[in-house]
Amino acid sequence: MTSEAKRRVAVVTGTRAEWGLLEPVVRAAGERDDLEVGVLAVGWHLASGTVEEVRRAAESAGAAWWGEVAMQRPGQVGRWDDAAGLGRGVTGLADRLGALADAGGLDWVVVLGDRVEAFAGAIAGSIGGVRVAHLHGGDRAEGVADEAMRHAISKLAHLHLPATAGSAERLRRMGEAEEAVVCVGSPSIDGLGDVTAADDGPGLIVLRHPIGEDDAQEQSWMAATLSAASSAAEAHGLTLAVLEPNGDPGRLGVLAAIEAAGIQPVHHVPRTDWLAWLKGARAIVGNSSAGLIEAAALGTASVNLGQRQAGRERAGNAIDCADGDPRAIRDAIDAAIALDLANLSHPFGDGETGPRVAALLATFDLDRAPVRKHNAY
Numbered sequence: 001m002t003s004e005a006k007r008r009v010a011v012v013t014g015t016r017a018e019w020g021l022l023e024p025v026v027r028a029a030g031e032r033d034d035l036e037v038g039v040l041a042v043g044w045h046l047a048s049g050t051v052e053e054v055r056r057a058a059e060s061a062g063a064a065w066w067g068e069v070a071m072q073r074p075g076q077v078g079r080w081d082d083a084a085g086l087g088r089g090v091t092g093l094a095d096r097l098g099a100l101a102d103a104g105g106l107d108w109v110v111v112l113g114d115r116v117e118a119f120a121g122a123i124a125g126s127i128g129g130v131r132v133a134h135l136h137g138g139d140r141a142e143g144v145a146d147e148a149m150r151h152a153i154s155k156l157a158h159l160h161l162p163a164t165a166g167s168a169e170r171l172r173r174m175g176e177a178e179e180a181v182v183c184v185g186s187p188s189i190d191g192l193g194d195v196t197a198a199d200d201g202p203g204l205i206v207l208r209h210p211i212g213e214d215d216a217q218e219q220s221w222m223a224a225t226l227s228a229a230s231s232a233a234e235a236h237g238l239t240l241a242v243l244e245p246n247g248d249p250g251r252l253g254v255l256a257a258i259e260a261a262g263i264q265p266v267h268h269v270p271r272t273d274w275l276a277w278l279k280g281a282r283a284i285v286g287n288s289s290a291g292l293i294e295a296a297a298l299g300t301a302s303v304n305l306g307q308r309q310a311g312r313e314r315a316g317n318a319i320d321c322a323d324g325d326p327r328a329i330r331d332a333i334d335a336a337i338a339l340d341l342a343n344l345s346h347p348f349g350d351g352e353t354g355p356r357v358a359a360l361l362a363t364f365d366l367d368r369a370p371v372r373k374h375n376a377y
Helices: 016-030 044-048 051-060 079-104 116-127 146-156 167-175 213-234 251-260 271-280 293-300 326-337 353-363
Strands: 007-013 036-040 063-070 108-112 131-135 159-161 203-207 240-242 283-286 301-305 318-322
Touching: 007 016, 007 116, 007 353, 016 036, 016 044, 016 051, 016 108, 016 131, 016 271, 016 353, 036 044, 036 051, 036 079, 036 116, 036 353, 044 051, 044 063, 051 063, 108 116, 108 167, 108 318, 116 131, 116 146, 131 146, 131 353, 159 353, 203 213, 213 240, 213 251, 213 283, 213 326, 271 283, 271 293, 283 326, 293 301, 301 326, 318 326
Parallel strands: 007 036, 007 108, 036 063, 108 131, 131 159, 203 240, 203 283, 283 301, 301 318
Antiparallel strands: none
16 A cells, blocks of 8 residues: 555546546546546557557646557457457556555556456456556446446456446445445546537437447348437438447448448547537437437437447437337437427436545545455345
8 A cells, every 4th residue: 555645546448438437537537636546548448549648638737648559450359259259458557556566566456347358457457466447346337248247347346436326236235345336427527517509410320339249240230220320310310420339249231231331430539529419419329328328418419229238227318129120210310300209307326436436445444445455244
């Protein structure tokens, strides 16, 4: 443990979407005199080219840049490729985190969510003897292997920072100690009250990630999604934007459907622009958590397709629809656009999660989160 005056915190980030949630935490930590925070970029940041954007944002937020660790390799997006990337991530992060701990001590490793990058950070930190603080634990959402990895991270973590009361209760029922579970809300909500809708943004957004099926199945599902979205955009007089999927297994199938439809996808939208797009859109169609969390907070309708977000808490902005039937998806888009969202509420917090988490990292009694864990029942 480092000095009580200034705890050292390593934040591990692996994707553009997850960094958007971690940035408010990093910024709030960077503003405190009792924390020294550094960022480690790993995984998909390196494979997709967002690492320099994260570096600039981290340094602007008052964080140190503590390095990069390659995990996934460009063009290798299968499930076995992810398993191999996890191994590279654990090894690389063990080296980086171990060097930080040896050089000046390390009090916390902070991870968020359920992806292989967060799993690698939790494994390296926990086995290395550093307390792990985990945001968005206890959620339910199937993803590819997300549900299993999320709960595995929770069993490795020492301080649990769930987004909702339901997720907090789920962690307690998993045997996590009551005193180490603190419901903080979702950092994705921080700052959304200040978002202004983009004047020139799309009216309809498609963001569909793969769920680990073979490329032919992923292509078929995405083709049905694009057919329905294109039809709806034309009927409602809306501009259509299609974003590239994440790097999960099945990505190549999703991209093949976009190419076959003759659509130029958007590779990346900085989070500030993304939120402005989302607030100004009539609806988002796909299977991203943004359709259930950020869209709900911004008052934007969502069509949630398939099983990727199965089990995740949601607000009244979302209409669920099975995959693969363009007619059913088109009907769901029409219904979503017609929703009255004037009095919408959501379960994801009050927009003050970043400062709340930073305060816990600085002041939480470490004796209440012992490195040597015990099941609470």
